[in-house]
Each structure stands twice: as structure tokens, then as C-alpha cells.
Amino acid sequence: AQSVAQPEDQVNVAEGNPLTVKCTYSVSGNPYLFWYVQYPNRGLQFLLKYITGDNLVKGSYGFEAEFNKSQTSFHLKKPSALVSDSALYFCAVRKGFQKLVFGTGTRLLVSP
Amino acid sequence: DSGVTQTPKHLITATGQRVTLRCSPRSGDLSVYWYQQSLDQGLQFLIQYYNGEERAKGNILERFSAQQFPDLHSELNLSSLELGDSALYFCASSGDDGLYEQYFGPGTRLTVT
Numbered sequence: 001a002q003s004v005a006q007p008e009d010q011v012n013v014a015e016g017n018p019l020t021v022k023c024t025y026s027v028s029g030n031p032y033l034f035w036y037v038q039y040p041n042r043g044l045q046f047l048l049k050y051i052t053g054d055n056l057v058k059g060s061y062g063f064e065a066e067f068n069k070s071q072t073s074f075h076l077k078k079p080s081a082l083v084s085d086s087a088l089y090f091c092a093v094r095k096g097f098q099k100l101v102f103g104t105g106t107r108l109l110v111s112p
Numbered sequence: 113d114s115g116v117t118q119t120p121k122h123l124i125t126a127t128g129q130r131v132t133l134r135c136s137p138r139s140g141d142l143s144v145y146w147y148q149q150s151l152d153q154g155l156q157f158l159i160q161y162y163n164g165e166e167r168a169k170g171n172i173l174e175r176f177s178a179q180q181f182p183d184l185h186s187e188l189n190l191s192s193l194e195l196g197d198s199a200l201y202f203c204a205s206s207g208d209d210g211l212y213e214q215y216f217g218p219g220t221r222l223t224v225t
Contacts, residue, residue, distance in 0.1 A: 034213060043114065043202055043216035051212070090155065099145065099157040099168055100214060 002027045002095040004074075006103035013081045014111050021076040021106045023091030032094035033074045035065055038105075039087045047089075050074060061085070081110045115139065116217035118203050124223045130191040133220045135203030137184055143167070143206045144186040145214055146178055150199040161186055193224045 004025045013019045025031050032051055036044040048059025055067045065076045076089060086109050092100040115138035125131055137144050146158040148171075157170035161180035172178075175193075180186045190197060200221050204214035 036216075043116070043218045044204075045114070046213045046215060049213055099160060099170055101157070102155040104154050 002031075002093045002101050004033075004091045004093045004101065004103040006089075006091055006106045008106050009104075010107040010109060012109050012111065015083050016080050019078050019081040019085070019108065019110070021089050021091075021108060023074045023076065023103060025072050025074060025091075025093050027093055031067075031074075033065075033067065034092040034094070034100065035059065035063070035074075035076050036090045036092060036102075037087050038090065044090065047076070081108075083110050083112055086110045114215040114217065116203060116205050116215050118201075118217035118220050120220060121218065122221050122223075124225060125193060126225055127193055127195060129193050129224075130189065131193065131222065133188040133190070133201050133203075133222075135186045135188070135205075135217060137186070137203075137205030138207075138215055141205035141207050141215075142184065143208065143214075144180055144184070145204040145206075146172075146186070146188050147202040147204065147216075148199050149202060149219070153199075155202075158188070190222070195224050198222055198224045 034049045035047040038044045050057050050067045058064045088105045090105050091103040095101045117136045119134045142163045145160045148156045158172040159178050160168040164180050175191050178188045200219045202219045204216045206214045
């Protein structure tokens with residue numbers, strides 16, 4: 001079954017430091033992977049996706065993600081965190097042709 | 113702003129009642145998806161419509177139903193409401209039949225008392 005796991009409930013990082021939010025996946029076949037961010041009282045915003053091609057995917061707001069097939073991981077990264085990056089981050093995998101299966105979410109807290 | 117709109121933003125109702133949530137997809141998008149977000153269940157896929165036809169079903173209760181109209185807006189109907197139905201309900205849309213990213217609306221927060 002297609003699934004993703006986000007092993008950390010919360011990640012704390014100081015502003016200006018690099019951040020990593022972890023995601024591992026379990027899929028049969030080629031994985032279609034996504035990252036979304038949810039700000040308080042808002043819907044989910046699409047950040048980036050991996051379909052095929054380069055293992056380093058660049059997305060919105062300076063975020064990028066690294067696809068690692070051997071480690072079945074798709075970690076979200078940013079070189080320099082901002083306080084405004086504080087939010088809930090979801091990794092997701094496409095299952096079948098339609099639905100997204102989401103991880104449990106990781107709360108990112110960036111301190112000034 | 114994703115371009116997906118949902119109404120109402122908040123809904124408070126009593127157990128046993130019926131409510132209708134409305135979603136308008138991004139201009140040109142043919143697919144509409146409904147998701148439920150709750151603290152204990154996380155984000156769960158409910159159902160997808162593509163150009164008016166039901167395309168995929170997830171963990172949707174029999175008390176819930178949805179439809180997509182010719183103008184592509186969609187409605188999610190929740191009936192015989194229970195306390196456990198209290199959640200955030202999101203609509204998302206995409207231009208294709210689910211191959212790529214989905215764009216989410218701001219959600220409707222349903223509180224059942």
C-alpha cells in the first residue's frame with residue numbers, strides 16, 4: 001500500500017539555520033511525492049513535487065526536497081529558515097490516479 | 113490564494129442534522145476532491161469527482177454524499193451528524209484526473225454540538 005511516514009511531530013530550528021523535515025515513503029512502483037504546508041486556519045498550500053527526473057526538486061518559498069530512492073526518503077529542506085516558515089508540513093504520496101495519502105504532519109517552529 | 117473557494121467557512125449544528133458544504137474549483141479544473149481533517153484521523157481522502165462523474169472513493173461514510181454539477185462546483189452533503197463528524201473539510205481541485213498536484217481551498221470548519 002502507498003504510504004508516507006513523518007517521524008517527527010515537531011522540528012525546532014533557529015532563524016537563519018538550515019531546516020530539514022523528514023519524510024519516508026512506501027510505494028509499489030514509481031513514487032509521486034508531494035509536500036504541502038498548512039498555516040493556522042488556512043488550507044494546504046502546494047510546495048513542490050517529485051514525479052521523475054532530478055533528485056533535487058525546487059519549490060516555492062525557497063524550499064527544496066531531495067528524493068533518495070535507496071533510502072526511500074523525500075526530505076524537505078531550506079538553507080536558511082525564517083520565522084514565517086513556522087507551520088504544519090505534510091508529505092503526501094499519490095495513490096492510484098486520484099487521491100493523495102498524507103503523512104501525519106510535522107510542526108515546524110522557527111525561533112527568532 | 114489557491115483559487116479554490118469553499119463556503120461556509122464555519123458551520124455549527126446539532127447532532128442529527130444535515131448540512132451542505134460547497135466548493136468551487138479553480139477556473140478550468142475538472143477534478144474536485146474532498147478531504148476531512150481531524151485531530152485523531154489526520155487528513156483523510158473522502159471522494160473525487162472528475163467532470164461530473166465520481167472517480168474515486170475513500171473513507172467516506174454512508175451518511176455522507178457528494179456531487180459535482182455541470183458548472184463543476186461540488187457539494188458535500190453530511191447527514192445524521194454525530195459529534196465525531198466535527199472536523200475541517202477541505203476541497204481541492206486539479207486540472208487533470210489526479211496525476212499532479214492538487215490545490216486546496218481554505219476549508220469549512222464543522223462543529224457538531
